[in-house]
Amino acid sequence: MVVLSVPAEVTVILLDIEGTTTPIAFVKDILFPYIKENVKEYLQTHWEEEECQQDVSLLRKQAEEDAHLDGAVPIPEATGDGAEDLQQMIQAVVDNVCWQMSLDRKTTALKQLQGHMWRAAFTAGRMKAEFFADVVPAVRKWRAAGMKVYIYSSGSVEAQKLLFGHSTEGDILELVDGHFDTKIGHKVESESYRKIADSIGCATSNILFLTDVTPEASAAEAADVRVAVVLRPGNAGLTDDEKTHYSLITSFSDLCLPSSP
Numbered sequence: 001m002v003v004l005s006v007p008a009e010v011t012v013i014l015l016d017i018e019g020t021t022t023p024i025a026f027v028k029d030i031l032f033p034y035i036k037e038n039v040k041e042y043l044q045t046h047w048e049e050e051e052c053q054q055d056v057s058l059l060r061k062q063a064e065e066d067a068h069l070d071g072a073v074p075i076p077e078a079t080g081d082g083a084e085d086l087q088q089m090i091q092a093v094v095d096n097v098c099w100q101m102s103l104d105r106k107t108t109a110l111k112q113l114q115g116h117m118w119r120a121a122f123t124a125g126r127m128k129a130e131f132f133a134d135v136v137p138a139v140r141k142w143r144a145a146g147m148k149v150y151i152y153s154s155g156s157v158e159a160q161k162l163l164f165g166h167s168t169e170g171d172i173l174e175l176v177d178g179h180f181d182t183k184i185g186h187k188v189e190s191e192s193y194r195k196i197a198d199s200i201g202c203a204t205s206n207i208l209f210l211t212d213v214t215p216e217a218s219a220a221e222a223a224d225v226r227v228a229v230v231l232r233p234g235n236a237g238l239t240d241d242e243k244t245h246y247s248l249i250t251s252f253s254d255l256c257l258p259s260s261p
């Protein structure tokens with residue numbers, strides 16, 4: 001059943017991942033536990049590698065910014081003083097990552113490390129990303145109708161590509177015209193949506209953003225982006241005011257493009 005007519009000026013559909021294309025349960029029960037269970041071993045194995053050192057530097061910088069927060073975990077600078085010092089530092093990174101994850105923080109530092117850790121699991125075929133059944137058919141239809149489809153997730157661009165490249169629907173990366181993450185700005189800040197429009201080369205009013213998170217919808221709307229809030233099994237409930245204010249869909253097939261019958 002069609003419940004939302006896409007405004008004629010919309011040429012770009014911008015998709016959130018968790019709670020929109022992909023069940024929250026997949027992220028919370030599979031992706032995130034993988035990090036918590038493997039972060040220590042990952043750091044011990046990859047510590048000497050340039051990529052891992054860059055991840056640790058970014059986490060340390062984030063920890064400095066977070067110093068004022070309750071329960072924040074500092075990451076000391078390396079003293080180069082033996083194996084014990086190294087193990088202490090690795091433990092501090094582990095504790096910092098677990099603390100950030102306990103708050104479901106969306107920092108670029110955390111998301112970058114997570115993306116690098118998931119790479120091994122996805123490329124080895126040990127993990128496949130789940131997508132709601134309506135997602136792939138709808139995206140194919142939108143693209144056939146001339147729409148561009150972009151992703152904007154707090155998950156790093158690298159992690160996004162892993163999910164789309166290794167999904168239960170196969171490699172569906174080719175269905176996406178481009179990816180944005182928190183490097184362009186946070187999803188609850190309107191400026192991020194203006195920058196995304198600039199980067200795509202369109203007006204914000206040409207974009208329809210689909211998300212499950214109302215503070216993200218509100219930030220996008222303030223930037224004159226068209227918005228629909230996606231209701232999926234397992235998503236957080238909406239207040240009555242939010243239900244009245246936002247266009248709501250429960251499936252991508254609820255969207256009717258201007259030229260659709």
Ligand SMILES: CSCCC(=O)C(=O)COP(=O)(O)O
Pocket residue numbers: 016017018019027031106111114152153154155156159160163187
């Ligand atoms: C795309 S990586 C996995 C999901 C993730 O880490 C995350 O933070 C999801 O954020 P979203 O903005 O897609 O809700």
Ligand SMILES: [Mg+2]
Pocket residue numbers: 016017018019020211212213
């Ligand atoms: Mg989401």
